[in-house]
Amino acid sequence: MDAREEEDLQLMSRVAARDGVAFTRLFELHAPITLGLLSRILARRMEAEEVLQEVFLQIWTQADRYDASRSTPRGWILMLARSRALDRLRRRDASRRRDEVVGGEQADTVSPVGTERIESAERQHQVASALQGLSPDQRRCIELAFFEGLTHTQIAERLEAPLGTVKSRILLGMNKLRQALSAQLQ
Amino acid sequence: MNGSPHSGRFEELLPAYALGALDAEELREMEEHLAGCDECRRQLRLWNGDLETLAASVAPVAPSETTRARILRITAGVAGAAPAPPRRLPGWALLAAAALLAVAVWGVAGQLRLRGDLERLTAERNRLASRVESLHHEVTQARDEAQRASEALQVVADRGVRTVTLAGLEAAPRAAGHTYVNPLRRDALFFAHDLPALPSGKTYELWYIAGGKPVAAGTFAVDPQGTGNVKVENVPDVASIQAWAVTIEPAGGVPQPTGAMVLKG
Numbered sequence: 001m002d003a004r005e006e007e008d009l010q011l012m013s014r015v016a017a018r019d020g021v022a023f024t025r026l027f028e029l030h031a032p033i034t035l036g037l038l039s040r041i042l043a044r045r046m047e048a049e050e051v052l053q054e055v056f057l058q059i060w061t062q063a064d065r066y067d068a069s070r071s072t073p074r075g076w077i078l079m080l081a082r083s084r085a086l087d088r089l090r091r092r093d094a095s096r097r098r099d100e101v102v103g104g105e106q107a108d109t110v111s112p113v114g115t116e117r118i119e120s121a122e123r124q125h126q127v128a129s130a131l132q133g134l135s136p137d138q139r140r141c142i143e144l145a146f147f148e149g150l151t152h153t154q155i156a157e158r159l160e161a162p163l164g165t166v167k168s169r170i171l172l173g174m175n176k177l178r179q180a181l182s183a184q185l186q
Numbered sequence: 187m188n189g190s191p192h193s194g195r196f197e198e199l200l201p202a203y204a205l206g207a208l209d210a211e212e213l214r215e216m217e218e219h220l221a222g223c224d225e226c227r228r229q230l231r232l233w234n235g236d237l238e239t240l241a242a243s244v245a246p247v248a249p250s251e252t253t254r255a256r257i258l259r260i261t262a263g264v265a266g267a268a269p270a271p272p273r274r275l276p277g278w279a280l281l282a283a284a285a286l287l288a289v290a291v292w293g294v295a296g297q298l299r300l301r302g303d304l305e306r307l308t309a310e311r312n313r314l315a316s317r318v319e320s321l322h323h324e325v326t327q328a329r330d331e332a333q334r335a336s337e338a339l340q341v342v343a344d345r346g347v348r349t350v351t352l353a354g355l356e357a358a359p360r361a362a363g364h365t366y367v368n369p370l371r372r373d374a375l376f377f378a379h380d381l382p383a384l385p386s387g388k389t390y391e392l393w394y395i396a397g398g399k400p401v402a403a404g405t406f407a408v409d410p411q412g413t414g415n416v417k418v419e420n421v422p423d424v425a426s427i428q429a430w431a432v433t434i435e436p437a438g439g440v441p442q443p444t445g446a447m448v449l450k451g
Contacts, residue, residue: 018332020261027257032246040244049253050364054342056257061339070231075238082241086206091349127243145207146240152202153209167202174201178236 008073016063023060030074031056034081041085041147051088055081086149130180138173141166190215192223200226204233252379252411260335337417341375342366350430352451357434358382361412363449365430367421374418376403376430381412381448384434390448391439392416395429403430405439 008029014022034055038048058080066076131139137159144150144158152170156163190196196219202208203216220226249257341347352363361381367374376392384390384407392403403421408414421427432449 018261023261024258027254031249031254031257033242033244035247035249036244037241039247045247046362048247049250052249052253053257057260057335057339058343060260061336071234071238074242075234078238078241079234087345088349124243124245127240142205142240145202145205146237149206151207151209152212155207170202170205170207171198174205174233174236177240178232181236181239 005072005074009068012063012066012068012073012076015059016066023056026059026073027056030077033074034077037078038081038085041082041089047088048085051081051084054084058084082146089149126181130177133180134173134176135169137161138169138176141169142173142177145170190219192225196223196226197229200229201233204230204237255411256413262331338375341368341371341373341417344368344370346370348424350451352378352430352432352449354380355447355450357446358448361449363430363432363451365418365451367424367427369424372419372421374403374421376406376416376418378406378408378414378432378449379412381408381414381432383408383410383412387437388434388445389437389439390414390432391435391443391445392418393431393433393443394418394421394427395431396422396426398428400431400443402439402441405435 008026011022011026011029015026031052035048035052038051038055039045042048042051055077059077066073070076071079134142140159141155144155150158152163152166155161155170156166159166196216199208199212199216203213203220208216220230346369348367348369350365350367352365354361358381361378363376363378365374365376378390381390389405389407391405393400394403395401403418404416406414406416430449430451431443431447433443433447434445435443436445
């Protein structure tokens with residue numbers, strides 16, 4: 001466990017004990033990446049910010065449900081955010097999905113300072129290069145499942161590909177992703 | 187908990203399960219199996235770890251100042267940016283009072299300025315008592331805030347919650363609103379943003395339109411940031427609500443809308 005995860009764990013237990021200072025710190029550390037994920041999934045900045053509020057409200061009231069044996073605090077927050085964003089996406093009229101993609105969003109991208117900046121850029125680079133190792137079809141299937149919440153059947157319909165093909169693209173793609181990520185860690 | 191035995195087939199379904207990509211039938215099988223298979227649960231944790239890395243690979247985006255302020259205000263009622271003072275200060279106050287009393291005793295022992303000291307200490311004790319009183323008040327307020335936050339969460343946390351977005355009309359083009367309707371509890375939470383302040387004698391009133399008729403759903407005021415909210419009870423069947431709207435009405439609200447409409451969705 002690195003120092004950052006250790007700090008996250010301490011913050012989570014303090015937030016569970018209703019410590020507002022710890023909540024503020026947790027927000028400063030994780031809100032930008034969480035909003036990045038929400039913006040990627042929802043493609044609408046305003047809606048992403050609303051869901052960010054819901055996510056942090058849930059963190060504040062349900063931090064005691066966090067289980068360190070199942071995920072890191074960051075993982076818990078991101079998966080909470082993903083799940084809420086996908087719920088929102090499913091309710092939204094698909095045809096209106098991308099009509100409000102925010103042009104100026106890049107300008108809002110944070111430049112984290114110090115080591116956080118390096119870690120973040122490094123992580124993006126690692127995952128980007130791991131994803132590059134996949135075939136475009138494998139990557140597309142994984143992204144549709146992860147960022148749009150589609151099932152095997154829905155992906156097959158969207159891509160007009162046979163169901164079996166979609167299943168094997170996901171399986172092979174996820175295995176390749178794992179290999180690439182673990183090779184980078186070594 | 188007696189799921190099917192561990193097999194390569196389940197291992198192959200795990201990455202898609204972690205991604206949430208399994209269709210209903212396979213999802214049910216996988217969940218039954220997972221309940222009884224330690225090995226698959228262990229592997230699932232690894233897949234979830236990979237997905238966390240994937241999730242964290244997006245470019246970070248800075249929340250707007252408004253969002254940041256709203257989120258950090260979540261804790262304001264309970265603990266604020268500094269949760270400790272409401273808990274620690276009364277203790278400090280008591281210690282200070284005890285110390286001051288000790289000084290008072292010292293004073294009694296032989297100081298000629300006894301009377302002046304006593305008066306000063308009495309004033310100090312009164313000041314501290316009043317401080318303790320105001321802290322009690324803050325703690326009560328904090329509890330109320332927490333209660334309200336908890337109630338709000340109960341409305342929005344259910345899976346089936348519907349969200350309706352209200353857009354600002356001509357009278358308030360920058361305004362926006364959201365209604366979260368919980369069909370199970372049959373209640374709703376409405377939040378308005380960027381609404382202009384109203385002159386005295388006026389209030390905002392929320393309506394839902396069901397069966398073509400507006401039904402009054404509560405009045406609300408906005409803070410200096412233009413934010414306001416209402417909790418609505420006894421909401422009818424979600425499918426029967428055609429629209430939500432906000433109008434400007436005389437203070438206290440009216441049974442039928444009479445004023446300008448500012449939000450609709």
